[in-house]
Amino acid sequence: MGRRRAAFLCAVVLLSCAVRVSQAAEDGYLVGIGKADITGPVADVNLMGYANPGQFAGGIHIRLFARTFIVADAADPAGRVAFVNLDAGMASQAVTFTVLERLRERYGELYGEQNVALSGTHTHAGPAGYLQYMVYDIASRGFYPQTFNAIVDGVVLSIQRAHDSLAPGSLSVGAGELLDANINRSPTAYLANPAEERALYQHDVDKQLTLLRLDGPDGSAIGAFSWFPVHGTSMNNTNTLVSGDNKGAAAQFVERWARAGGGQRRGRSQAAGSTDSTGGGGTNSSGGTGSGGGGGGDSGTLGSRAGSGAGVSPSLVAAFCQANVGDTSPNTLGAFCLDTGLPCDAVHSTCNGRVQQCIGRGPGWPDHFESTRLVGQRQADKALELLLSDLETIRGPIQYRHAFLDMRGIQVQASDFTQAGRTCKPAMGFAFAAGTTDGPGAFDFTQGDTNGTAFWRLVRNFIQKPTPEQEACHAPKPILLDVGEMHYPYEWVPYIVEIQILRIGQLVVLSVPGEFTTMAGRRLKRAVQAAVRGAWGEGLHLVIAGLSNTYASYITTPEEYAVQRYEGGFTLFGPHTLDAYIQEFVRLAGAMVRDEPTDPGPAPPNQLAAQWSLVPPVVWDGPPAGKRFGDMAEDVPRDSYRAGETVAATFHAGCPRNNIRAEGTFLAVERQAGDGSWQVVATDDDWATKFRWGRRHELSELSFATVEWTVPEGAPAGAYRLRHCGDAKPLFSSIVHSYEGVSRTFYVEGPPGSSSSGSGGNKQGSSEGGGVWAEVRQGLAALGRRAGAGSTWLLRSLHEQGRRGG
Numbered sequence: 103m104g105r106r107r108a109a110f111l112c113a114v115v116l117l118s119c120a121v122r123v124s125q126a127a128e129d130g131y132l133v134g135i136g137k138a139d140i141t142g143p144v145a146d147v148n149l150m151g152y153a154n155p156g157q158f159a160g161g162i163h164i165r166l167f168a169r170t171f172i173v174a175d176a177a178d179p180a181g182r183v184a185f186v187n188l189d190a191g192m193a194s195q196a197v198t199f200t201v202l203e204r205l206r207e208r209y210g211e212l213y214g215e216q217n218v219a220l221s222g223t224h225t226h227a228g229p230a231g232y233l234q235y236m237v238y239d240i241a242s243r244g245f246y247p248q249t250f251n252a253i254v255d256g257v258v259l260s261i262q263r264a265h266d267s268l269a270p271g272s273l274s275v276g277a278g279e280l281l282d283a284n285i286n287r288s289p290t291a292y293l294a295n296p297a298e299e300r301a302l303y304q305h306d307v308d309k310q311l312t313l314l315r316l317d318g319p320d321g322s323a324i325g326a327f328s329w330f331p332v333h334g335t336s337m338n339n340t341n342t343l344v345s346g347d348n349k350g351a352a353a354q355f356v357e358r359w360a361r362a363g364g365g366q367r368r369g370r371s372q373a374a375g376s377t378d379s380t381g382g383g384g385t386n387s388s389g390g391t392g393s394g395g396g397g398g399g400d401s402g403t404l405g406s407r408a409g410s411g412a413g414v415s416p417s418l419v420a421a422f423c424q425a426n427v428g429d430t431s432p433n434t435l436g437a438f439c440l441d442t443g444l445p446c447d448a449v450h451s452t453c454n455g456r457v458q459q460c461i462g463r464g465p466g467w468p469d470h471f472e473s474t475r476l477v478g479q480r481q482a483d484k485a486l487e488l489l490l491s492d493l494e495t496i497r498g499p500i501q502y503r504h505a506f507l508d509m510r511g512i513q514v515q516a517s518d519f520t521q522a523g524r525t526c527k528p529a530m531g532f533a534f535a536a537g538t539t540d541g542p543g544a545f546d547f548t549q550g551d552t553n554g555t556a557f558w559r560l561v562r563n564f565i566q567k568p569t570p571e572q573e574a575c576h577a578p579k580p581i582l583l584d585v586g587e588m589h590y591p592y593e594w595v596p597y598i599v600e601i602q603i604l605r606i607g608q609l610v611v612l613s614v615p616g617e618f619t620t621m622a623g624r625r626l627k628r629a630v631q632a633a634v635r636g637a638w639g640e641g642l643h644l645v646i647a648g649l650s651n652t653y654a655s656y657i658t659t660p661e662e663y664a665v666q667r668y669e670g671g672f673t674l675f676g677p678h679t680l681d682a683y684i685q686e687f688v689r690l691a692g693a694m695v696r697d698e699p700t701d702p703g704p705a706p707p708n709q710l711a712a713q714w715s716l717v718p719p720v721v722w723d724g725p726p727a728g729k730r731f732g733d734m735a736e737d738v739p740r741d742s743y744r745a746g747e748t749v750a751a752t753f754h755a756g757c758p759r760n761n762i763r764a765e766g767t768f769l770a771v772e773r774q775a776g777d778g779s780w781q782v783v784a785t786d787d788d789w790a791t792k793f794r795w796g797r798r799h800e801l802s803e804l805s806f807a808t809v810e811w812t813v814p815e816g817a818p819a820g821a822y823r824l825r826h827c828g829d830a831k832p833l834f835s836s837i838v839h840s841y842e843g844v845s846r847t848f849y850v851e852g853p854p855g856s857s858s859s860g861s862g863g864n865k866q867g868s869s870e871g872g873g874v875w876a877e878v879r880q881g882l883a884a885l886g887r888r889a890g891a892g893s894t895w896l897l898r899s900l901h902e903q904g905r906r907g908g
């Protein structure tokens with residue numbers, strides 16, 4: 103349909119269709135890198151991804167960031183692209199256009215929808231409520247402005263930082279195979295693809311990690327952006343801590359390695375190996391500031407490896423970007439039944455006919471932190487291996503193209519890569535409600551369902567009975583939610599989506615608005631490659647940037663669609679969804695090659711003003727009588743700890759939503775220096791720490807914050823203490839006030855046999871946290887018996903944590 107209107111529109115709006123082809127490489131590139139915090143609210147907000155209505159944030163595992171690179175043509179700096187990788191479930195159309203508005207105010211026409219890409223890592227452990235369509239905000243009790251604003255502010259700041267740091271630099275690219283970090287979670291659907299197409303590939307998921315290295319003026323790497331498909335579901339659907347999941351972990355490991363000087367030492371020493379369970383092996387714990395993380399390299403085991411003379415800046419920004427993620431899983435051991443321990447039924451992913459017991463196992467099973475670390479470490483190691491190897495220098499022009507597509511009726515022509523047909527108004531199938539082996543659904547839905555059940559058809563008809571045309575258009579998908587015909591209170595899913603091609607020399611980034619399955623992504627890449635090969639040459643590196651700019655769920659091949667696994671059930675625009683994307687991408691690519699203008703497409707609706715929210719505000723915080731915020735509820739129970747042990751302290755706290763502390767921290771681990779001063783060695787962004795927060799019950803003003811630190815291997819012996827920093831809200835005022843609390847001092851002992859342990863100090867007998875905390879605990883236990891399990895589970899986990907710390 104874009105084609106129909108293209109000629110007319112482009113005659114009218116030639117300016118906005120203008121194509122920029124720069125002859126870069128002669129004069130080289132300008133390169134800029136930026137990174138900013140987008141963590142947002144870490145309390146009371148649903149976590150985005152599993153749509154588990156009971157999964158609320160209650161603290162921080164590691165912080166979330168936006169990481170940006172900008173590459174401009176040195177000879178014609180207006181010719182530029184900005185790519186932003188977000189530690190978020192996905193990009194959001196509302197975020198994208200708000201960010202672009204802010205950029206327009208600041209930089210005029212320099213940045214727009216054509217040359218800026220926002221791509222989500224697909225972590226399932228980030229705060230929800232920042233998308234403007236109903237379906238994606240139901241589990242989060244609607245839209246939540248604090249989440250939205252934190253992401254918009256952080257993205258804009260990271261772009262600003264990249265913009266301000268633009269300087270002459272160079273680029274290189276390479277790819278390597280990473281075998282043990284992903285599997286296919288719908289292999290039976292993959293098998294429905296034609297045998298001759300499958301024969302082109304060795305695996306049923308893509309194993310290639312492609313890395314873009316960005317060097318600054320002195321030739322050292324300042325950015326490392328890699329693309330690899332794996333779901334951000336290492337942290338499971340019971341997790342309550344905000345986390346970047348495996349890609350956030352990988353980014354932290356590589357960045358900490360660089361910060362610890364790993365990239366500046368000479369000589370190839372050790373290869374990457376396994377780390378200890380605290381993730382702190384060989385770390386450098388001497389550095390650290392209160393903001394953005396302290397305490398040195400959590401990926402110390404990456405070792406010091408210097409490549410072919412090419413250094414790495416200590417302030418390296420490493421981003422791990424998502425690709426054709428649709429049918430991938432990080433749960434590499436496969437899916438098993440919780441009750442029997444046997445593999446699940448392969449076609450439906452069920453145990454005894456139901457999905458709830460069928461759960462994927464990560465490599466660190468049953469510990470999901472360990473699985474996150476391992477899948478993160480494997481991506482980190484591969485990226486670092488590439489970063490330090492001889493890469494191909496990037497040369498050639500910077501080009502970009504973007505189009506909005508109205509997906510409700512694109513007529514697709516048959517081609518080598520597409521089947522003829524038409525896309526439909528959006529609808530979701532029964533299999534969608536089954537969920538996946540990474541996080542099953544709640545009811546009696548199963549994957550691989552092309553029938554639906556009578557009961558749910560009845561419920562469905564009560565909500566919105568699909569028209570016969572919709573049924574026919576989506577067949578063989580049985581429609582559960584006919585979202586294309588539901589417009590109240592506003593649109594339920596997007597129907598105007600966007601596609602984009604960014605070309606930097608031989609690197610071609612295809613920004614897709616959702617989760618392409620493995621074969622869907624491969625087919626798209628082959629089609630685009632065929633369209634540009636003659637003009638752009640053979641040695642191209644094509645990557646798919648998943649979940650970019652707008653989110654419109656899944657995209658399977660038509661063959662996979664017919665099987666109706668979860669991914670097929672959540673393919674919104676019918677069996678020809680992929681065919682339409684391929685046709686439109688090829689249209690853009692062809693126009694880029696021929697240097698012709700293209701139809702920008704229809705503008706999507708802005709529904710921000712209409713958003714509803716049922717997330718309750720913070721009414722007030724109050725400590726118990728006789729206590730102040732920051733006072734200890736349960737102090738550090740022991741006097742001394744060794745590497746690998748976990749120390750914890752619990753404080754009377756305010757709600758973290760009072761102040762999200764962007765680029766700051768809710769905790770500090772402090773070590774006493776020789777001169778008696780205290781120095782921060784870890785913050786809430788460290789792998790070794792966890793910040794946990796919970797209320798006594800959902801409506802209570804009483805809340806608690808636990809600071810937890812697992813002593814890393816190699817932590818210097820000495821005196822330490824735990825600090826909590828927070829903000830509290832009075833009852834009749836909106837002005838929050840900051841407070842801090844500090845635990846008693848404890849000692850970290852050196853390794854056995856070392857004499858430097860526990861210098862001085864009064865080492866009295868260990869207190870087991872009696873007194874006040876025992877009373878609180880009794881009170882809570884009584885309360886827990888009365889209240890529903892849901893309202894006190896957070897506190898129970900705090901208690902358990904407190905005990906484990908001892």
Ligand SMILES: *[C@@H]1O[C@H](CO)[C@@H](O)[C@H](O)[C@H]1NC(C)=O
Pocket residue numbers: 361362363386387388389390398
């Ligand atoms: C540890 O980190 C500090 C501060 O970042 C740095 O000065 C020092 O050289 C590092 N030590 C090692 C062994 O990497």
Ligand SMILES: *[C@@H]1O[C@H](CO)[C@@H](O)[C@H](O)[C@H]1NC(C)=O
Pocket residue numbers: 338339340341461468469470471
């Ligand atoms: C989720 O992870 C936690 C922590 O590792 C573990 O205790 C729990 O059993 C896991 N749940 C499922 C359903 O796998």
Ligand SMILES: *[C@@H]1O[C@H](CO)[C@@H](O)[C@H](O)[C@H]1NC(C)=O
Pocket residue numbers: 552553
């Ligand atoms: C679906 O319906 C067909 C025919 O109506 C039937 O043969 C088939 O067994 C059904 N499949 C399931 C999974 O219920």
